[in-house]
Amino acid sequence: xxxxxFSDFLAMGGYAFYVWLAxxxxxxxxxxxxxxxxxxxxxxxxxxxxxNRRQQRQVNASAKES
Amino acid sequence: xWKWLHPWAKPEKSYALAGTLLPWFSWLALLAISxxxxxxxxxxxxxxxxxxxxxxxxLHVPSAMLSMGGYLSMAIAALVGLVWQIRQADMYxxxxxxxxxxxxxxxxxxxxxxxxxxxxAWWVWDARLTSELILLxxxxxxxxxxxxxxxxxxxxxxxxxxxxxGVINLPIIHYSVEWWNTxxxxxxxxxxxxxxxxxxxxWPLLINIVGYGALLxxxxxxxFRTELIKRERQRPWVKxxxxxxxxxxx
Numbered sequence: 001x002x003x004x005x006f007s008d009f010l011a012m013g014g015y016a017f018y019v020w021l022a023x024x025x026x027x028x029x030x031x032x033x034x035x036x037x038x039x040x041x042x043x044x045x046x047x048x049x050x051x052n053r054r055q056q057r058q059v060n061a062s063a064k065e066s
Numbered sequence: 067x068w069k070w071l072h073p074w075a076k077p078e079k080s081y082a083l084a085g086t087l088l089p090w091f092s093w094l095a096l097l098a099i100s101x102x103x104x105x106x107x108x109x110x111x112x113x114x115x116x117x118x119x120x121x122x123x124x125l126h127v128p129s130a131m132l133s134m135g136g137y138l139s140m141a142i143a144a145l146v147g148l149v150w151q152i153r154q155a156d157m158y159x160x161x162x163x164x165x166x167x168x169x170x171x172x173x174x175x176x177x178x179x180x181x182x183x184x185x186x187a188w189w190v191w192d193a194r195l196t197s198e199l200i201l202l203x204x205x206x207x208x209x210x211x212x213x214x215x216x217x218x219x220x221x222x223x224x225x226x227x228x229x230x231x232g233v234i235n236l237p238i239i240h241y242s243v244e245w246w247n248t249x250x251x252x253x254x255x256x257x258x259x260x261x262x263x264x265x266x267x268x269w270p271l272l273i274n275i276v277g278y279g280a281l282l283x284x285x286x287x288x289x290f291r292t293e294l295i296k297r298e299r300q301r302p303w304v305k306x307x308x309x310x311x312x313x314x315x316x
Contacts, residue, residue, distance in 0.1 A: 009108055013118035015183055022122045023298055024178035025109075026129070026172045030281070031166045038287055041292040048299050049312040 077298050080154045084287045084294075091284035098277030104113060107268035113267075119166060122180040124270055127254070128278040130173035133201060133234050136166035136282050140208070141233045144226035154290075156222025157297060159229060160212045162288035165282055168206035185249050193242035194250040204232040218297055 003009040012019040073079055112119035119281035142160045147155030177195065178188045189195065208225045215221035243252045255261040261268055298304045 002109055010119065013094075014168060015117060015119035018108075018179045018183050019121055022125055022176040025175050025179075026100050028173075029168050029171060033165065033285060036164075037288050037292070041288070043298075044292060044296055045308050045312055048295070048304065048308040051299070052305050052309055057096055 068282055075154065077154070077294055078303050081294050082293055084291050088284060088287045088291075090282045091287060095277050095284050096278035098273050098280060102270045102274030102277050106274065110267050110270055114275055116184060119180060119183050122176050124274050126173060126176040126180060128275045129169045129176065130198065131164055131275060131279050132282050133170040134174050134239060135200070135279070136162055136169060136286075137201060137205070137229075137232070138236060141229045144229040147183045147222055147259060148226050148230070153222070153297070154294065156218070156295040157207065157224060158286070159222065159225055159292050161203060161293045162226070162282075162286040163205050163212070165285045165289065167202060167209065169278070169282060170198065170202040170205055174202065190249055192248050192250055193246040194239065194248055197239040197242050201239060204228070204235060208232075236245070
C-alpha cells in the first residue's frame with residue numbers, strides 16, 4: 001500500500017480533485033453506456049412482443065371471418 | 067477452403083456465438099479492471115515528478131489505446147461488410163461505434179483532468195489532442211450516418227465507407243507526438259524500445275489495458291446482439307425467442 005491511511009488515499013497527494021474528477025466522469029460515462037445498452041435491448045424486445053401480439057390478433061380475426 | 071466458417075454467417079449462429087462469448091468478456095473485464103485500478107490507485111508508487119496525479123494514466127492510456135483499437139476493429143469490420151456483404155459486419159460497426167465514442171470521450175476527459183495540474187491548461191490545440199478529438203467526431207459521424215438511413219443496407223454501406231476513410235486518422239494520432247512539437251509526452255509502452263516505466267507501475271497499466279479491452283468487447287458484443295435482433299425482427303426464430311423471453315420476464 002502506497003498511502004498511510006484512507007484519508008491520505010482520498011487526498012491523492014494534493015491532486016484529489018483531478019484524479020477523482022477523471023475517474024468519476026469516466027465511471028459515469030461507462031455506466032450511462034451500459035444502461036443505454038440494456039435499456040435499448042429491453043425496449044426492442046418489448047416492441048417485438050407487441051408486434052407479435054398484433055400479428056397474432058390479425059391472424060385470429062381473419063380466421064374468424066373466413 | 068475455410069468453408070467451416072460459412073455456417074457462422076447465419077444470424078442465429080452469430081447471435082448464439084456472441085451470447086457464448088459475452089460472459090467471458092464481461093467477467094474478464096470486471097476482474098481485470100478491479101485488480102488494475104485498485105493496484106494502480108492505491109499500491110503503485112507515486113511518480114517522482116508528477117506525484118499522485120500520474121495515477122490518471124491507468125484510465126487515460128487504456129481508454130486512448132482502445133479508442134484507436136476499437137476504431138481499427140470497426141474499420142476492418144466495415145471493409146469485410148463492403149467486400150463480402152456480410153451483414154453481421156455492418157451490425158458490428160453499428161454496435162461498436164458508440165462504445166468507441168465513449169472510450170474516446172474518456173480519453174479526452176482524463177487527458178484534460180491530467181493536463182490541468184501538469185501543463186496548467188485543460189485543453190491545448192496540440193496535434194495529439196486535436197487528432198483524438200477528430201477521432202471522436204469520426205465515431206459520431208459513423209453513428210449519425212448509420213442512423214440517418216432507414217434502409218439499413220444503405221446505412222451500413224455509408225457508415226462503413228466513412229469508417230474506412232477515417233482510418234487515416236489513426237497513424238496521425240499515433241505519430242502526432244513525433245511529427246509535431248507537442249506538449250503531450252511520447253509513447254511509453256507502444257514502442258520498440260524497452261518500456262520507459264518501472265514494472266511496479268507498468269503491471270497495473272497492462273492489466274487495465276486488458277480489462278478495458280475486454281469491456282470494449284463485452285459492450286460491443288451486447289450491442290451487436292441487440293442490433294442483430296433489430297434487423298432480424300421479422301424472422302420466425304427471433305419472434306419465437308422474444309415470445310419465450312418476454313413471457314418469462316426478459
